[in-house]
Amino acid sequence: MVRLRRIVLDILKPHEPKLVPFTEQLTEPEEIRGVTAKLVDIEENVRRIRVTVEGEDIDMETLEEHIMDLSGSIHSIDEVSCGETIVDDPWLPN
Secondary structure, eight states: OOOEEEEEEEEEEESOSOHHHHHHHHTOSTTEEEEEEEEEEEOSSEEEEEEEEEESSOOHHHHHHHHHHTTOEEEEEEEEEESSSOOOOTTSOO
């Protein structure tokens, strides 16, 4: 099976928990090496955030359950990196 190394998600979450605790809690699974979250939009009842998760062998099912436990939902999967190394898209700005 190919290892999932990076995934970029568009997530809808309620206003609580706030962004910092939400992001910190996403790092709890052992295989997660780092998480970056960026606020994209604030609506009346939810916040839309872009979350980048990196690890050695991310279990997508566990990650999705963890997000749901934090009252979030995955709106879309925007980027996926698999294999031995992460290959950055040369066409995307840094």
